[in-house]
Amino acid sequence: MAQGSRRMVSGLGRIACAIAALLLCAVAMGHAAAATKAAAATKAATTTKAAATTKAAATTNAAAATKAPNDKDCLSCHNLKANAKLQARPVSVYVNAETFQPSVHSTLGCVSCHSDIHAFPHPDPVKPVSCAGCHPNQTSAYAGSVHAIAKRGTKQRFPACLDCHGNPHGMRAKTDPKSRVYPLNLPRTCGTCHGNAEIAKKYGFPDVYALYMDSIHGFALTSDGLLVAATCASCHGAHDILSRKDPKSRTFPGNVPATCGTCHAGVQVAYLAGAHGKAMIAGRANAPVCTNCHTSHQITQVGVVNWQLKTVATCGNCHKARLQSYRDTFHGQVTELGFVATARCWSCHGSHEVLKASDPKSKVAPANLPATCGKCHQGVTASFVSYEPHPNPHDRRQNPALYYAALFMNLLLLGVFFFFGLHTALWLARSLTVGKRGKDNGVSGEQ
C-alpha cells in the first residue's frame, strides 16, 4: 500500500514538475507570448541537450527540492557520459536512456528501485538497490545457493544478480534473445567465470565451458540454436545452484537420473529398470548414474566413434576383470585397434536397461543369447552361443578345455624357445670361433 501511494505521488509529482519546468523555461527565455519559441523550448526540455536541461534542472531545484525526482530529473545528470563529476566516481552511475527504454525495467521509474531517494538532487551516497523487493523468490533461492554461500564465506565478489543478468538499466527478459540469460546466451554468461582458467583455478572449480560447448548439448545450442538443448541452468538450476555434494542438488549423483530425465524421459525409465538404476535406488554409493558413462559436460553424441571406444574403458572402471577378458577376444582386439565394427559392452548388455544374465529379460540371459548374438552373426545356433565372450584361460573352472589349451600352448612355446634359443646361441658362439678358418677352406657356401 505504502509503495503504491508513493508511486502515485511520484507520478503526480512528475506531471507537476514537467509543467513547472515548461513554464519556468519559458520565463527564462524572456518572451512568454512568443508561441513558436516556447514550442522550441519544450523540445529542448524533453531532449538531452546539455545546456538547456542543466539550466532547466537548476531552476527546478527551488520548486521541487522536497519532492521525489522524476526520471527526467534523474537522467538530467545520469545520462551525461561526459559529466566529469560523475566520471570521477569509483562505480559508474551513468544510465543510458536509449538502452533503458527497451529494457524490462523501463516501465518502472528510477525511484521504484532507488527507493531511498526522495530529494533532487539527492544526498550522497545512496543505498545499493535490493532486487528482493520485486523478486523475493529468486533472491531467497539465491541466498541458499553455492554462489551466495561462497560469497559469504570468503567475502569475495562472487556472482550476484547483476553479474549474470547484466546492467539493470539495460536488462532484458530471459525470453528476449538479447538477454544474458536467454538460453542461447546463458553458457557464455556462466562461462565468464566457468570458462576462465585463471578464475577456475583460483576458486577451485572445474573449467567446464569449453567442455560444454564441445558437447552434443552445446553443439545443438550453437549450431542450430535449439532452445530445447540443455544449457547450464537446465541441469544446475538458475538461482538455487547447489554443490553436487549437496544431497538436495540437482547434480547430486542420486538426483542426476531425474535431472537428465527431465528431457530424456524414456532413457530414465530404462535406466531405472536396469541393474545400475536399481543399485542407485538401493543407495549403493558406487552405482553409476548418467554422468559416470556420459560425463557431465563433455557429453558426446553416442554415435561418435571415439566416444564408443572410450566408453568400453569406462565400463571397465568398475567391471575390471570383465574388460580384461573382453580384450582377449576378437571383439576386444578390434575395438582396441580403434574400430567399432564389432561388439562392445552395450552391444550385448544393452546401454541403459543393463540386466544381470540371471534376469530372464536380460539380453544376455541364456534364452536370449541367440537373438543377441544374431544381431551381428548370421546363422547363430544354440551351440554357437556357448562361445564365452569373456574367456579367462587362467580359470580352470570357467572352461577346463580353454585352461588346458592355454597351458599346453604355454609349455609348447616355452619348450621350443628354450631348446632352440640355446641351440642358436651355442651355434653362434661356436661358428664365430671357426668362421675365419671355415671360409679359408672355401666351404662357407656364400662368398
Added chain:
Amino acid sequence: MNSNDSDRYYFRFSLGQRYLHGLVIVTFLGLAATGMTLRFSERGWARWLAETTGGFTAVLSLHKFCAVLLSAGFLYHIGDILFRAIIKKDRGLFFGPNSMTPQPKDAEDLFKMLRWFLWMGPQPEFDHFAYWEKFDYWAVFWGMAIIGATGYMMWFGPFFARFVPGYVLNIALLIHGEEALLAVWFIFIVHFFNSHLRPEKFPLDPVIFTGRVSSKEYQHERPLDYSRLSESGTLEMLRSDPPPRWLKNFSRLIAVIAVGIGFFLLALTWIAFWSG
C-alpha cells in the same frame, strides 16, 4: 673373382619348391603383419598399422587373402606328396635319406652337433636334410595345419558351431594366436639364423632362391648325400648352370626385405609381449 664361378653346380631345389618357398615368404609376412596387429591391438603401432592399411576391415581382408593363398600352397604341397607317394610310388618319401620324416640319425646328429657346439667332437656328416631343416619343415607344416584350421573355424564361426560347441571358438583364438606367435618368433629368430644369418651363411643362403648349390658346398655340407648321388650317378642328372647374376641379386633383395620386415615385426611383438 668368385672361386665358385668355375665350380660345378647342382640343383638342390626344384622350381616348384622355390616358388612354394616364395609364396610362403610373402603370405607369411602378410599374415604375421596383419595378425600381430590384431594380437597386440592395444599397442600404438598396431593402431597405426591398422589405420595406415586402411582400417580394420582392410587388415582382416588382407589376412584372409594371404591365408587363402597360403592354404592353396599347402594343399598343393599335400597333393604333390600324395602324387609322389601314390602315383609315382616314391617309397623314399616317407623313410630314408631323402625323407622329411625324423629318423634315428637325426637324434644322433643333434647329439653330435651339441657336442660340436661344446668343442667335444667333430661336426656330424649330414644327409639330404639336416635335423633343423626337418624341424623347420614340420614346424611350418604343423603351424599351417593348426593356425589354418583354427583360423577357418573363426572365419566361419556359426557354421563350425553346428558341429562343435561355441566355446571351441575361444580355444581356436587362443591356439591361433599362441601358435602364430610361436611361428613368427621361430621363423624370425631360429629359421633366419639356422638357414641364413649364421656366420657360415651370412647374410643368406641363396640356394632356396637360386635352387643351385656348388659341388664344394654340397660336398662339405651334405657329404653323405653327395657321395651317394655321385655313386649312383644321379648327381650328373642334377647338374646345372651357375646361378645367373640377376637371380643372385634378386635373392639378396628378397632376403633383405624379408629379414628387415621380420626383424621389425620381431622387435614390435617381442617388446609388446614382455611389456605386458
